[in-house]
Amino acid sequence: MEHYDVIIVGSGLAGLTAALELTTNGKKVLILEKEKVIGGRTSSWDEDGMVVESGFHRHIGYYKALPQVLKKVGVNIDAIVQWEENIDVRIKGKKDAITFGVSPIFGPLDMIKGILGNNDILSWKDKLSLLRFFTSGFLQYLKNPDALDQFNIRDYATKHNVSENALHYAVIPLSAGIFFLPPERYSAKVFFGLFFPAIPRFYRMRVGAYLGGMTELLARPIAQFVEFQNGVIKTGTKVLSLVFENEAVIGVILEEGSKIYAKDIILATHLGGTKEILKKHFIDHPSLENLFKLPTMPAVTIQMEFTKPVLPYDRTTFGPLTSLASFAEQSRSTFTHVQGRLSIILTPPEAFLNMESKDILKHVQKEARELGLDLETNLIDYRIVSRSDDFYSLEPNLDHLRPNQKTEIKGLTLAGDYTRQPYYATMEGAVVSGLKAANLILKKN
Ligand SMILES: Cc1cc2nc3c(=O)[nH]c(=O)nc-3n(C[C@H](O)[C@H](O)[C@H](O)COP(=O)(O)OP(=O)(O)OC[C@H]3O[C@@H](n4cnc5c(N)ncnc54)[C@H](O)[C@@H]3O)c2cc1C
Incomplete structure (x- = not known):
C-alpha cells in the first residue's frame, strides 16, 4: 500500500x-x-502544434516570496524576466498608444512624463481626482481594508468624484487589465490591496515578462528540486x-x-x-x-501567431472600453520561436466562455481595429485558452x-x-x- x-x-x-x-x-x-503538464495557471504546453500558456503573466517587482522560492532552486528572477518600466494604454479612435511609467526608480523620467504629460487624454482636473481617489483608497486600506470590500471600484470612484474621463482612461484600464473585470464588479479592497504592497517596496516596482514558457521557467525548476529531495510527482x-x-x-x-x-x-x-x-x-x-x-470566476485568453510583430515593443498594454482587457506582443520575450505573437486576456470572461473560437477571433479582430491594430493581415494561427472556474471571484x-x-x-x-x-x-x-x-x-x- x-x-x-x-x-x-x-x-x-x-x-x-x-x-x-x-x-x-x-x-x-x-x-x-x-493535467499532463505541471504548473497549473502558470503553465505552457503544445496545443495541436502551437505553443500556448495558461495566460500571459507579469512578474511584479515587489514580489518577495516567489523570487525567494526560485532562488532556493537555483533560479535568479532577473535571468528569467525582461523588465518593463512602462505600460501602454490604447484608446479607441487614437492611432498611438499613451505610455505610463510604472517604475519610480528604474524609469523615473517615464513615470514623471506619464504623470505630467498625456494632457490631451487626462486634464489636470482628471489627474487631481485620481490623486484624491488613490490617496483615500490607500489610507482606507491601511486603516480598515475590510470596509473597502463593500464597494465596487466604480462606486468608490464616484464617491471620490473621479471624473468620467479619469475613470475611462485610468481606473478601467487598471481594473479590467489586471483582473479582467469591469469596475462595477471589482472589489475596492482587492483593487487597492493589490497595489498596496508596492508602497513600502516602491523601489522594486516594475513588471517583468517571462523569457520563456512558465512551466519551463517556474514550475519545472521547483519540481526538479522537489524530486531531487525525493518527492514524487505524478501527472x-x-x-x-x-x-x-x-x-x-x-x-x-x-x-x-x-x-x-x-x-x-x-x-x-x-x-x-x-x-x-x-x-x-x-x-x-x-x-x-x-x-x-x-x-468562482473564469479566465479566457486568445493567443495568436503572426508573420511579424503586431506591436513595436513587448509591453503590457491595456485596451479600455473594449474586450481586450490586457495584451502584449511576446515575440521578443516569451515566444521567440515565432516572428509575431500576441496574447490577449478578454473581459468580461463569461461573455467568451461558450462562444465558438472563430467568433471570438472575429470579435477580437473587430475591436482591435478600433484600437488601431490589424490582427488579420499577418495572422498565421490562433488558440483560445479558456478555463471556467480557476479564479475565486474578486467581486x-x-x-x-x-x-x-x-x-x-x-x-x-x-x-x-x-x-x-x-x-x-x-x-x-x-x-x-x-x-x-x-x-x-x-x-x-
Ligand atoms: C490568464 C491569467 C493571467 C494571469 N496573470 C497573472 C499575472 O500577471 N501576475 C500574477 O501574479 N498572477 C497572474 N495570474 C494568476 C496566477 O496564475 C495564479 O494566481 C496562480 O498561478 C495560482 O496558483 P495556484 O497554485 O493557487 O493554483 P493553480 O495554478 O490553478 O494550480 C492548481 C492545480 O491543481 C490541479 N488540479 C485541480 N483539480 C485537480 C484534481 N482533481 N486532481 C489533481 N489535480 C488537480 C490543476 O490542474 C492545477 O494544476 C493569472 C492567471 C491567469 C489565468
Missing part, C-alpha cells in the same frame, strides 16, 4: 512551493496533478475525492478508483477543483460553509469567504491563491499560501 507523509493535490505554484518546503524538511511527499492523475475515516482525512481516491494514503493531505487545487474534491464528504460541513459559498463582499489554510478537519490543509493571504489571486499569493500550508504541517509534526 502506497503511503506518504503528505499528499499534495495540484502542481500549481501553491502545491509546488508546499512540496519544496516539506521535502526540504525531510517529509515524504507525493504531488498528484490531473495525468486526477483526484476524485478524499478518504475520510474516523473523522480524519487519511488519503485520496483517484479517478481510476485506487486509493493512496498519507498522514496529511494538502489540497492545492484551484477553487473549482477544491469544491469538486470536497463536496462528497464536506458539502454540509459547517467549517467549510464559506468556501462553498465563495463563487465586492466576498473576501471574508476566503478560507484559511488550516481547516477544522483532521488531516486536511488547503493551499492556493483563493486561500487567505495578502496577495489575492496572484503568483505571489499562491506561493505564500503554499508556504503557510507547509508550515502548518511542519509545526504540528
